[in-house]
Structures are given as C-alpha cells and as structure tokens.
Amino acid sequence: MSIKAAPLHQKFITPNFWVLIFFMVSGAGFAYFRFFEGFGSVTNLNKAYPFGVWIAFDVACGVALAAGGFTTAAIVEIFGREKYHALVRPAILTAFIGYFLVGLAVFFDLGKYYNIWHALVYWNGTSVLFEVAWCVMLYLTVLGIENIPNVVEQFSGKVNLPGPLAAFNGLGNWVLGKADWFTRKTMAFFVIAGVVLSFGHQSSLGTMMLIAPYKLHDLWYTPMSPLLFLTSAVSVGIPMVIFEGTLASKFFGRKPETELLGSFAKYVPLLLGTYLLLRFLDLAYRGVLAQAFDGSVAGYSFLVEISLFVIPYFALKSKKVRHDSTKLFLCALSVICAVVLNRFNVFLIGMDMGPNWDYFPSVGEFAVTFAFLALGVMMYKFAVNYLPILEEEH
Amino acid sequence: MKLDRRKFLKIGAAAGGAAVCSVATPARARDEREPDPNWYGMLNDSTRCIGCKACQVACKTENKLPTESTIGDQKVFGDAIYDSPRELSEHTYTLIKMHQDAATQETTFVKQQCMHCVDPACQSACIVGALKKQPNGAVKYDSDLCMGCRYCMVACPFSVPQFEWQRAIPSIKKCTLCSETRLKKGEPTACAIACPAEAIVFGKRTDLLKLARNRIEAEPQRYLDHIYGEKEVGGTNVLYLTKPQVAFAGLGLPDFNYKAVSGLTESIQHRIFQYFIPPIAVYSILGGIMAYNQRRKNAAGKLGGDDEY
Numbered sequence: 001m002s003i004k005a006a007p008l009h010q011k012f013i014t015p016n017f018w019v020l021i022f023f024m025v026s027g028a029g030f031a032y033f034r035f036f037e038g039f040g041s042v043t044n045l046n047k048a049y050p051f052g053v054w055i056a057f058d059v060a061c062g063v064a065l066a067a068g069g070f071t072t073a074a075i076v077e078i079f080g081r082e083k084y085h086a087l088v089r090p091a092i093l094t095a096f097i098g099y100f101l102v103g104l105a106v107f108f109d110l111g112k113y114y115n116i117w118h119a120l121v122y123w124n125g126t127s128v129l130f131e132v133a134w135c136v137m138l139y140l141t142v143l144g145i146e147n148i149p150n151v152v153e154q155f156s157g158k159v160n161l162p163g164p165l166a167a168f169n170g171l172g173n174w175v176l177g178k179a180d181w182f183t184r185k186t187m188a189f190f191v192i193a194g195v196v197l198s199f200g201h202q203s204s205l206g207t208m209m210l211i212a213p214y215k216l217h218d219l220w221y222t223p224m225s226p227l228l229f230l231t232s233a234v235s236v237g238i239p240m241v242i243f244e245g246t247l248a249s250k251f252f253g254r255k256p257e258t259e260l261l262g263s264f265a266k267y268v269p270l271l272l273g274t275y276l277l278l279r280f281l282d283l284a285y286r287g288v289l290a291q292a293f294d295g296s297v298a299g300y301s302f303l304v305e306i307s308l309f310v311i312p313y314f315a316l317k318s319k320k321v322r323h324d325s326t327k328l329f330l331c332a333l334s335v336i337c338a339v340v341l342n343r344f345n346v347f348l349i350g351m352d353m354g355p356n357w358d359y360f361p362s363v364g365e366f367a368v369t370f371a372f373l374a375l376g377v378m379m380y381k382f383a384v385n386y387l388p389i390l391e392e393e394h
Numbered sequence: 395m396k397l398d399r400r401k402f403l404k405i406g407a408a409a410g411g412a413a414v415c416s417v418a419t420p421a422r423a424r425d426e427r428e429p430d431p432n433w434y435g436m437l438n439d440s441t442r443c444i445g446c447k448a449c450q451v452a453c454k455t456e457n458k459l460p461t462e463s464t465i466g467d468q469k470v471f472g473d474a475i476y477d478s479p480r481e482l483s484e485h486t487y488t489l490i491k492m493h494q495d496a497a498t499q500e501t502t503f504v505k506q507q508c509m510h511c512v513d514p515a516c517q518s519a520c521i522v523g524a525l526k527k528q529p530n531g532a533v534k535y536d537s538d539l540c541m542g543c544r545y546c547m548v549a550c551p552f553s554v555p556q557f558e559w560q561r562a563i564p565s566i567k568k569c570t571l572c573s574e575t576r577l578k579k580g581e582p583t584a585c586a587i588a589c590p591a592e593a594i595v596f597g598k599r600t601d602l603l604k605l606a607r608n609r610i611e612a613e614p615q616r617y618l619d620h621i622y623g624e625k626e627v628g629g630t631n632v633l634y635l636t637k638p639q640v641a642f643a644g645l646g647l648p649d650f651n652y653k654a655v656s657g658l659t660e661s662i663q664h665r666i667f668q669y670f671i672p673p674i675a676v677y678s679i680l681g682g683i684m685a686y687n688q689r690r691k692n693a694a695g696k697l698g699g700d701d702e703y
C-alpha cells in the first residue's frame with residue numbers, strides 16, 4: 001500500500017488528442033445553431049418528444065455512469081476495504097468530470113440557459129427536478145472538494161508560475177496550504193455527504209418520469225422506480241471503474257490491473273443481484289411481464305435490457321471470468337449498456353406522448369453528445385497526466 | 395469526530411429507525427385539492443359545435459399569433475384534411491378538430507386547449523414555479539422565471555404546453571384563459587365570445603357544472619351522462635360534454651382516473667425528504683460504519699488490507 005499515485009507526464013499531444021479535438025470542434029459548430037437559431041435547427045426534438053438524447057444520455061446516463069465515484073468511495077473509505085485504495089482517485093476524478101459534463105449538457109438543453117441559476121432562487125419543492133438540481137449541484141461541489149488533495153499533493157509549496165505571475169507564487173502556496181488543512185479536517189464529512197447526495201439524486205431521477213403515468217410504458221412505470229434507479233446506479237459503479245481502468249491502462253500503455261479489478265468485481269453479483277431481485281419482484285407484483293412479449297419496440301427493448309443485466313450477473317459469479325481481463329471487460333460493458341438502455345427506455349423508448357410523432361436523434365444531437373464525451377476524455381487525459389491520480393504499476 | 399463510537403452508533407440507529415418508520419408509513423395520499431368556487435372555466439359542448447373555427451380565429455387575434463398553413467398536406471396524407479392546423483403548437487393555443495368514433499362512425503367536432511387543471515401537473519413539475527394556478531382559475535405561465543427545461547410538456551397528461559422550437563430564446567406557449575388580457579377587465583374569453591353556437595360557455599366552474607348537469611337532464615338522449623373534467627386528473631376548469639354515441643376517449647380526452655397525476659411523485663419526494671430525517675439517518679448510519687472501521691483499523695495499528703467478502 002505504500003505505492004503512491006503520480007502524474008503520468010507522458011506526451012500530451014498525441015494522435016488521439018487530435019481525434020478528441022475534432023469531435024469537440026464539430027460539436028461546437030452545431031452548438032452555434034442550437035444557441036443562435038433555436039432547437040429546431042439542430043435537433044429532432046418535437047412536441048411529442050420534448051426530451052431527447054441530450055437528456056436521456058448526457059444527463060440520465062451521465063449521472064448513472066458517474067456512480068463509480070460514490071460506490072468506490074463508499075466501499076473503500078466507509079466500509080474500509082483499503083485494498084482497493086488505488087481505484088478511489090480515478091473514480092472520484094471521473095465522477096467529477098461526469099457531473100461537470102452533466103451540468104454542461106443541462107445548460108445546452110435548457111431553452112433559457114441563462115436562467116439556470118433560477119433553480120437556486122425560485123424554489124418549487126413539489127418538483128422532482130428541483131431535488132435533482134440541488135443534489136447534482138451540491139454533489140459536484142463535494143466532488144470538487146474531494147479532488148482538491150490531488151492538486152495540493154502535486155503543487156503545495158511548489159507553485160511556480162511563469163513570468164510576471166511569479167509574484168502570486170506565495171499566495172498560491174498559501175491557498176493550497178489552507179485547502180490542504182481544510183480538506184484534511186473535513187474529508188470524512190464530505191465523503192459521506194457525497195454518498196448521501198448521490199442516493200438522493202440517483203433515486204430522484206427515477207421519480208422524474210413517474211409524473212407521466214399515461215405516457216410511460218407499464219414495464220417501467222412503477223412506484224419502485226426511485227429505488228430501482230438507485231440500486232442500478234450502485235450496480236454500475238464498479239463496472240464503470242473496471243471499464244475506465246481497462247481503457248486507461250490500454251491507452252496510456254500501462255500494465256492492466258486485472259487482478260485488482262477482478263477482485264473488485266466480486267461485489268458486482270451481490271449489488272446487481274439485489275437490483276435484479278427488486279426488479280423482478282416489482283415486475284411480478286405488478287403483473288406486467290407479459291407485456292414484454294407483445295412484439296412492440298418497448299417490449300423488445302425491455303428484453304434486451306434485462307438480458308444485458310442478467311448475463312453479467314451470472315458470468316461475474318465465476319472467479320475465472322473475473323480474472324480474465326477480456327471477459328471481465330465485456331461483463332462490465334454489458335452492465336453499462338444495460339443501465340444506458342434502461343435510462344433510454346424510461347426517458348425515450350418507453351415514453352408515448354401521443355400519435356403522429358417520432359424521434360430519432362439528429363446528426364447535430366449526436367455531434368454535441370460526442371463532443372461532451374470527447375471533452376470528458378480530454379479532461380481525464382489532462383488530469384492523469386499532470387496530477388497524481390493513477391498509482392504506480394504494481 | 396468527538397462522539398465515541400457507541401454513542402455515534404446509538405444516534406445512528408435511532409435516526410435510522412425513525413427514517414424507516416417515516417418511509418414505511420402507509421402511502422398517505424397527498425391532500426386532494428378542492429376546486430375554488432371563484433375559479434373561472436369553460437364548458438365545451440361538443441354536441442353543439444358546428445366546426446366553424448371562429449374560436450380559433452378569435453384566439454389567434456387575441457393572442458396575436460401567426461397563421462399556420464396545412465397546404466400540401468393533401469400530398470402527404472392522400473386526403474384533404476379538415477383540421478387546420480392539425481395539432482396544438484406554439485402558434486395555436488386552441489384547435490377545433492373533427493373526430494369520428496371508431497365504433498359508431500358518428501362524427502363530432504371538439505375544441506382543444508389548456509384544461510386549466512384544478513391540481514395542475516405542470517405546476518407540480520415546474521422546477522422554478524413558472525406555472526401557477528391563479529386565483530381566477532387560470533394556469534399562468536411566467537416566461538421570465540422559466541428555464542426552458544420542458545418538464546411541463548412531459549408532465550401534462552393532455553400534452554398541452556408547447557415549446558418554441560424555432561426560436562433562439564424559446565418559451566412555453568399555451569392557452570392563458572385570457573387571464574391577463576380579458577378576465578382582468580371582467581370580459582369572458584375570446585373564444586367563448588366568438589362562438590355562434592353556444593358550444594363554448596365561459597363562467598365560474600361551479601356554475602358551469604350546474605349548467606352541464608341541467609343540459610344533460612333536459613336532453614338525456616342528446617348527451618352522454620358524464621361531465622368530462624369534473625373529476626378527471628383531479629378535476630379541470632375546462633369541462634366537456636359529448637354525444638351518447640361518441641366516447642370521450644374518441645375526442646382525445648382519455649379515460650384518466652380521478653387522481654391528480656402528480657400525486658405519486660409528490661408523495662415520494664415528500665417522504666424521502668420529510669424533515670430531512672431519511673437523508674440525516676442515512677448519513678448517520680454511514681458515519682457510524684465509517685467510524686467503526688476507522689477505529690478497528692487504528693486498533694489493528696496498520697492500514698487495512700482486510701479482504702473478507
């Protein structure tokens with residue numbers, strides 16, 4: 001455990017860098033039309049589908065997939081499984097990036113984006129969105145604080161600004177020192193707060209569509225939805241850590257952490273099993289399972305979603321699968337796809353807002369979504385390169 | 395943490411117990427909102443509507459809305475379509491449509507607009523409270539408060555709120571019940587004034603219910619014995635009558651049950667955040683576990699490494 005995290009300090013401007021820049025620039029091009037010509041010029045949103053891929057993927061999936069942060073923090077810091085300490089910093093970092101992107105996506109999706117601060121001032125306690133907005137905002141702040149030690153560790157006492165800015169070196173060191181003192185004193189408070197806030201908005205996202213009982217398909221319209229959203233987010237936390245960890249070792253040319261990740265994956269069947277148990281109990285209790293076989297798009301989508309959940313549940317019970325890096329990665333990917341499809345089902349595919357209207361995301365919507373993803377990857381690349389996030393190879 | 399572990403766990407357990415109780419209390423339905431006797435509304439008598447669309451024109455004039463064309467639709471649909479425009483939009487707050495009942499083939503005209511619900515889903519959903527039930531009964535939209543999230547469009551069971559998809563700074567658009575432009579001056583809604591067939595009657599909701607009941611009693615063979623909007627989704631300020639041969643569902647007025655659609659989300663929200671007990675309880679329990687593990691780790695004198703399942 002004495003191995004310390006360190007910045008990678010690799011060459012930053014690689015061919016992949018330019019690929020990311022390409023996606024970000026094309027997204028920015030479409031963003032121009034979104035902000036100056038209206039939604040109609042970029043998106044396929046319409047009166048029957050007021051929420052599109054920006055909400056279903058960028059926001060709903062973004063929040064769910066950032067669950068790696070609070071689940072890892074909870075397992076390691078709260079439940080004391082110190083063995084997985086190496087996974088905490090990257091998980092907290094990706095969660096921060098994830099929530100930052102969620103905030104950005106919301107900004108893009110709001111018609112009157114300049115009124116986004118109204119959520120802070122004009123309260124409507126009956127609105128589910130009100131709760132989601134507050135929790136996401138507070139949690140983003142908590143994640144920011146949880147990431148402070150990385151910056152402090154790297155730069156405290158070593159602030160060395162170029163040129164005339166050197167005059168601020170003393171101030172910089174003083175600020176970092178204070179930040180260090182503050183985070184040391186309060187980190188336990190913020191770690192737990194992060195978990196509680198995550199519980200709050202992960203579940204509230206599941207409450208959101210319950211306001212439309214006549215629009216959301218019976219397969220997903222259940223009063224249990226908040227609990228199902230929460231438990232599925234908890235289940236996807238570890239798979240996300242595995243997914244990101246595997247890709248990071250591949251792209252940064254590091255030794256794969258299969259042993260650590262494989263060992264971490266043993267919690268997945270437990271968490272996923274809890275989710276699936278609740279899910280099937282709910283479906284059975286409400287007696288709607290037959291609707292999955294009525295040949296409708298929603299029915300098929302439901303079956304695919306459930307299969308993507310169930311297969312990795314059984315596969316990951318086997319130690320052999322967990323310690324095979326390819327199979328482990330595929331299982332993690334399956335859980336991730338299952339959660340993504342689940343959110344799409346609730347927010348788009350299972351929503352029937354009336355006849356005559358259809359929705360499939362436009363090129364512009366895809367481009368902006370990919371730009372967000374590229375920005376996220378770029379932020380991650382930047383952070384692990386210059387901050388002590390990833391631990392030295394074992 | 396100054397509290398010792400025993401105390402900490404005790405507090406946590408107590409708080410946790412309270413939280414479980416608060417969540418486990420039987421789904422106490424949210425108070426049902428009672429309609430205010432001073433609320434205004436409209437009675438749309440579809441048996442009297444002659445489909446002249448004078449109300450549509452009056453609405454466009456009153457709200458200074460541009461026209462919408464359906465020229466070319468014949469190419470798309472193969473048949474000339476009577477309804478023009480075909481759906482509510484950001485330029486059309488009210489619409490007359492022709493409906494044919496699937497079972498009886500009987501046709502009828504029906505008017506569509508905001509229902510000005512007794513317990514509006516849009517009001518419950520709006521994150522900033524930009525949609526509010528007014529003392530005069532209208533559900534009013536405040537474009538200065540709105541953030542443009544479109545959750546109201548999802549929430550409305552009648553899919554009434556419309557969004558300005560073509561504008562850089564879009565707002566939600568819907569029927570205002572002429573609240574600001576006419577009701578304030580003591581005038582009825584523009585559509586009701588324009589109707590030559592008394593198919594749209596403006597008045598207080600309580601009076602309209604009486605009128606509707608009288609009409610049904612006077613001509614029972616003419617009307618289906620049901621006033622749509624009296625109870626549906628908790629009640630609406632716009633009420634409907636139909637012919638016996640034409641079901642309301644055929645008029646785009648589905649068989650909604652009598653509870654407000656926002657009941658479930660509001661009671662879930664309410665229970666999760668009741669006096670902040672559940673979040674505080676979760677916080678205490680997690681804090682207790684954390685403190686316990688810290689203590690054990692310190693007692694062992696080394697950094698964990700324990701690996702039990």
